[in-house]
Amino acid sequence: MSDLRTPLTRRGFLAGSAAVGLALVPGCGGPAPATAPALRLRPAAMTLDLAGTPARTWGYGTVPGPEIRLRAGEMLRVRVDNALPEDTTVHWHGLAPPNAMDGVPGITQRPVRPGGEFLYEFPAAVPGSFMYHAHVGMQLDRGLYGPLVVEPRDEPLAYDREYVVMLDDWADGVEDHTSHGGGRAAPPLPADPRDVVSFGGRTYPVLLVNGRPPLDPAVVEGRPGDRLRLRVMNVAADTGFRFAVAGHRLTVTHTDGMPVEPVTVDTVRLGMGERYDVLVHLDRRGGAWQIAAQAEGRPGLGRALLRYTGSPVSAAPSPDQRPAELDGRLVGYDELLAVEPLSLPAGTPDRAFDLTLDGTEISGQSYPDADPLPVVEGERVRLTMRNTGAKWHPMHLHGHHFQVLTTSGRGPVKDTVAVPAHGGEVTFDFLATNPGRWLFHCHNHHHMEDGMVRLVEYRH
């Protein structure tokens, strides 16, 4: 195993060795001038080292791609130079840019041709933990993704260090499913079979955390007494994860980048596209502890390590050690209270859609042979999804934040929400304040490719 090679200051975490020269340097408080040089992302063929096994893939130089970090209100300016043999785009998952910057080929922009370039430029208004990824076909399923962190002007949370923790299911360039870099980790399913949850059905030979397989885990480090902030992000194509840190509890502070009243639990579940920020209090004396990302509904464990500074390497847990916390208290949407609820006008919504999720169809239709969902600027829109199928579907809306309706009346503000299988139902409201044509889709990329997509279309 090897350590993260970068200093772990509160502002400086990088996913591996990635972000050299790319993270925006937060300025002296003012918005970045429009003339600031753009960051560059160069999607290209590359090799990812999986614990000694080279895997050919496509990525933005590293996997995950370089961390993009800026301050709320600053301009995101990224020039994409397409060195791939096919079209590409970049989508800023969880941000709400003007429609033309949303990165959806054929809907918001012409795709970037091989050898072509495109400048993405818009203000990053809202702080939070976001991701960027390619949005052409199954490109996301390769290494074409990375973390995007927008820091608030004044950080209300107290913590000592922070890390991005990106979870992924991986098949690219791994031919032999038994001799990949991930070891033979196949831990038992969760103890309670009633709780088995499946977000997908494909075979992925290895689960990566920050681009690293279980035999070569990324290391998160802190001193006894430290509080770590983990920005946990699920960028997998087909895998929901249950996330826990052995011997430690998780205080959930944000979901999808948006603040919630802190709640302390043992484990969180992330559908594809979801993010959770958690604080971990290092209240043990030392040691190295498993950071586990267990695939929901099928065998498989991704991992990183939490090492107390100075603790010997030899103390590391084995790759397949499964923390008991994975079976502990799991937070549900019902318990999450938005700190800043959307300012939804009182009364009934102006417009409501009732959708059925059945297999990969939405109300019996498969995109592009599917009706758009028309909205008018200024409306309060309600979307109800009932899932009659056997898989959970993490449904993602571009360009907006929505508020999940829960019994508290103050449900979490999110951009991706997992709808449970076998009759599960989720309702959310959003304000139609960002004109354009926006994708609404399942973030299982196989389901998306099968047509589990609708367009939310602003009309006059």
Ligand code: C2O
């Ligand atoms: Cu991250 Cu259209 O998705």
Ligand code: CU
């Ligand atoms: Cu789905």
